[in-house]
Every structure is written in structure tokens, then in C-alpha cells.
Amino acid sequence: MEIVIKLSQFLLSLSLLIVLHEMGHFIPAKLFKTRVEKFYLFFDVKFSLLKKKIGETEYGIGWLPLGGYVKISGMIDESMDKEQMALPPQPWEFRSKPAWQRLIIMLGGVTVNFVLAIIIYIGMAYVYGNTYIANSEVKDGIWVTSPVGEKIGFKTGDKILAIDGKKVEKFDDVQYNVNFAKTATINRDGVTQELKLPVDLLATVMKEEKSYLKLRIPFTVSSIAENSPNINTLEKGDVILSINGQKMRYADEIVAFNEANPGKTFDAVIFRKEKEEHVKLTVGKDGKLGVVQGGLKAENLEKLGYYKISRETFSFAESFPAGIQRSKDELGRYFTQLKAIVNPDTGAYKGVGGFYAIFNVFPSVWSWEYFWTITAFLSIMLGVMNLLPIPALDGGHVMFLLFEMITRRKPSEKFLERAQVVGFFILIALVLFANGNDIYKAIVK
Numbered sequence: 001m002e003i004v005i006k007l008s009q010f011l012l013s014l015s016l017l018i019v020l021h022e023m024g025h026f027i028p029a030k031l032f033k034t035r036v037e038k039f040y041l042f043f044d045v046k047f048s049l050l051k052k053k054i055g056e057t058e059y060g061i062g063w064l065p066l067g068g069y070v071k072i073s074g075m076i077d078e079s080m081d082k083e084q085m086a087l088p089p090q091p092w093e094f095r096s097k098p099a100w101q102r103l104i105i106m107l108g109g110v111t112v113n114f115v116l117a118i119i120i121y122i123g124m125a126y127v128y129g130n131t132y133i134a135n136s137e138v139k140d141g142i143w144v145t146s147p148v149g150e151k152i153g154f155k156t157g158d159k160i161l162a163i164d165g166k167k168v169e170k171f172d173d174v175q176y177n178v179n180f181a182k183t184a185t186i187n188r189d190g191v192t193q194e195l196k197l198p199v200d201l202l203a204t205v206m207k208e209e210k211s212y213l214k215l216r217i218p219f220t221v222s223s224i225a226e227n228s229p230n231i232n233t234l235e236k237g238d239v240i241l242s243i244n245g246q247k248m249r250y251a252d253e254i255v256a257f258n259e260a261n262p263g264k265t266f267d268a269v270i271f272r273k274e275k276e277e278h279v280k281l282t283v284g285k286d287g288k289l290g291v292v293q294g295g296l297k298a299e300n301l302e303k304l305g306y307y308k309i310s311r312e313t314f315s316f317a318e319s320f321p322a323g324i325q326r327s328k329d330e331l332g333r334y335f336t337q338l339k340a341i342v343n344p345d346t347g348a349y350k351g352v353g354g355f356y357a358i359f360n361v362f363p364s365v366w367s368w369e370y371f372w373t374i375t376a377f378l379s380i381m382l383g384v385m386n387l388l389p390i391p392a393l394d395g396g397h398v399m400f401l402l403f404e405m406i407t408r409r410k411p412s413e414k415f416l417e418r419a420q421v422v423g424f425f426i427l428i429a430l431v432l433f434a435n436g437n438d439i440y441k442a443i444v445k
Contacts, residue, residue, distance in 0.1 A: 024109040118327045
């Protein structure tokens with residue numbers, strides 16, 4: 001069932017983005033009286049799943065979910081319709097229109113992508129607001145949950161003061177900013193020091209452990225193994241407060257205590273159903289309690305006095321600047337990622353993923369908040385990627401159109417055809433690389 005939910009979200013998001021992107025080309029083409037022969041969701045290689053001709057345009061759904069397209073008459077595109085291009089230009093064709101109209105048609109798709117992201121973020125600001133834990137609330141420092149964090153130089157309990165000299169306001173932004181940073185300023189045992197971060201940190205993170213700096217949280221029982229020595233003692237939702245008379249506020253303290261005391265039984269205090277209870281806990285020979293530890297909801301962390309939750313709500317009018325600002329922030333984040341990917345020293349290119357990576361971003365439970373968050377960011381990605389000056393992409397067409405408008409010289413159709421072929425092979429190489437990375441990571445994993 002989980003895979004069905006993930007797949008449903010993936011296909012819905014992908015379909016929405018493709019249809020709206022292509023609509024961005026379709027509408028200005030129609031406004032400028034340019035004939036649109038096809039409008040397709042997904043590619044109809046050899047055959048289509050569904051099609052219907054309305055007026056001069058055939059609308060359909062292809063079987064290959066790698067994108068979508070509109071086929072505009074008199075335009076050198078992926079269809080490579082040389083027969084049509086060999087005929088004299090017609091008034092309704094793309095090539096017969098003024099350069100400024102052709103430019104608007106080509107920019108329509110990416111414009112829709114960026115506008116869509118802004119609209120989604122505005123709507124999310126109004127409906128969901130903004131809930132977060134301020135980095136200043138993390139008074140007892142971070143939890144280093146993997147060897148990756150330790151290799152970098154972090155230790156559990158470190159307070160992160162700044163990253164690349166800039167103060168971090170929200171704890172959720174800490175690890176993301178560290179991944180792309182050169183230095184981190186920390187306070188360890190009352191002493192401020194600076195950690196120099198490795199240039200290939202991002203590659204290491206993607207290869208070994210994506211999450212390595214976490215919020216310190218209480219030890220909460222999520223589920224209990226059938227062979228657990230505490231199967232008749234603990235219940236789902238229990239929070240362990242102390243063991244052997246030692247108050248242990250955080251899960252990392254309890255994990256360390258258990259590992260140091262395998263096979264022993266201790267008096268403990270737990271929080272169950274709004275009250276404290278005294279129980280006896282047995283640490284297994286493997287140094288574990290035989291339970292799966294889970295996180296508490298934000299409101300429960302606040303109720304138990306761990307962290308104050310910051311909540312921002314926005315009126316309809318206030319949601320507009322909030323949504324626009326978030327769009328700017330996410331766009332900046334994406335450019336930061338691209339910058340890291342094109343720098344071979346970071347090794348970030350090894351983490352580039354294809355459709356399977358995008359599929360895995362969606363949660364296994366249906367959440368409209370997560371769905372719209374992911375869809376908005378994917379819309380930004382699609383807009384930026386399509387603006388790259390690669391022939392066969394919108395950005396390639398825009399590049400040649402700008403050249404024409406500046407020099408007053410139109411590139412020959414033969415040149416554009418060859419450029420389209422080169423661009424197509426570049427795109428195929430990128431698609432194979434990204435999806436090949438997915439396959440490689442799945443095999444190695």
C-alpha cells in the first residue's frame with residue numbers, strides 16, 4: 001500500500017507539472033495564432049494510451065512517463081519533422097512569427113513553473129503557516145547520529161552557533177547548510193571553536209548517511225520486538241526519563257548507558273499516559289532494550305518542556321510576501337546545489353538522481369503539505385533545468401532567439417537541426433547518468 005501512495009503522489013505531481021509547463025507554451029502559441037499540432041502528457045513513442053483531436057490539435061496521453069510536449073508547426077524540435085520544414089513557411093507556423101513572439105512562446109513553460117511555485121508557497125503560507133524549532137532553542141546541543149558527523153569533527157552536545165560565519169535561525173536548516181559550507185562555528189563545553197569542513201562532505205553524506213546531525217530528543221518507544229526482554233514492561237509511546245536513578249533527558253544518553261551495561265536490569269522511571277511510572281528495564285546482551293525508538297510530535301516535545309515551538313501564521317495578505325520570500329529562498333538553495341554539482345571537488349555529482357530518486361522523495365503516507373512542498377520545489381527545478389542553454393531544451397531555443405534578436409541574423413534551419421541533434425544526445429547522456437546513479441546506488445546499497 002505504501003508504494004501505491006508514493007507512486008500516486010509521484011505521478012500526480014509529475015503530471016501536474018508537465019501539463020502546466022506545456023500549457024505555458026500552448027497558450028501564447030494560440031494567442032499569436034500559431035498552430036499547435038499535438039499536446040501530450042508523457043511521450044507517445046509508436047502509440048498513445050489516449051488521444052482525441054479537437055480542432056487542429058491532437059490531445060493525448062503517451063505511455064512513456066519521461067515528460068511531455070507540445071508540437072508546434074514550423075518549429076525545429078525533438079520531432080525533427082524535416083518534411084514540414086522543407087516546405088515554404090506558412091503564416092501559422094512558428095518560424096513565420098516575429099522573434100519576440102517566438103521568445104514569449106519558448107519562455108512560457110518556465111514562466112509557468114516559477115509562477116506555480118510562488119502560488120503554491122503563498123497557499124501553503126496561508127493554510128499551514130510556518131512551524132519550526134529555533135536553533136537558539138537547542139540549548140543542550142546537537143545529536144551526532146552517524147560516523148559521518150564524527151569524522152567531520154562534530155560531537156553530541158555541540159551547539160552550532162554559525163555556518164560560514166552566518167547565524168542559523170531554524171534548526172531544520174542546520175544540516176543542509178553544513179553540507180554546503182566550508183566552516184562551522186560551535187560551542188563545545190563552553191569553548192567556542194571553528195571546524196573546517198571537508199570540500200567533499202556532500203558526496204560522503206549522500207554515499208554513507210544522509211542524516212547525521214539531529215535534534216536531541218527523549219527516548220520514546222515506537223514499537224517493541226517480540227523477543228524483547230521488556231515486552232511485558234514497556235508500551236508503545238512510553239518515554240524513558242531515568243535509569244538506575246540517573247536522569248536521562250535525551251535518547252543518546254540512554255543509548256550510551258545501555259551499550260555500557262549489557263545484560264543488566266535497572267530501576268527506571270517512564271512517562272506513560274500523562275503520568276510517571278516506576279518500572280524495571282532489562283538491557284539485552286546486545287546492549288539494547290529490544291525496542292524501536294521513535295520521535296515525539298512537536299507539540300509533545302513542547303509539552304514535556306524540551307523545546308519551545310515557534311509558530312507563524314499569515315493572513316491572506318501576509319501570505320503573499322511570505323510565499324514570495326520562500327520561493328526566493330528555495331531558488332537560492334537549488335542554485336547552491338547546482339553549484340556544488342558542477343564542482344568536481346565536492347563529488348556532489350555522484351548523488352545526482354533520476355526518476356527513482358524523485359519518487360523516493362515522496363512520503364509513504366499521504367500528506368498534502370508534503371505533496372505541495374515537493375511539487376513546488378520540483379517546479380523550480382524544472383524551470384531552472386529547462387532554462388539551461390542546451391539545444392533541445394527551452395533554454396537552447398531562447399539562446400538562439402536572443403542571438404537572432406541581437407545580431408538581426410537568424411541561424412539557418414540546417415544549423416538548428418544539427419544543434420537539436422547535439423542537444424538531444426546531451427539530454428540522453430544526462431538522463432542515463434542520473435538514472436544510472438539511481439541503479440548504482442540501489443545495487444551498492
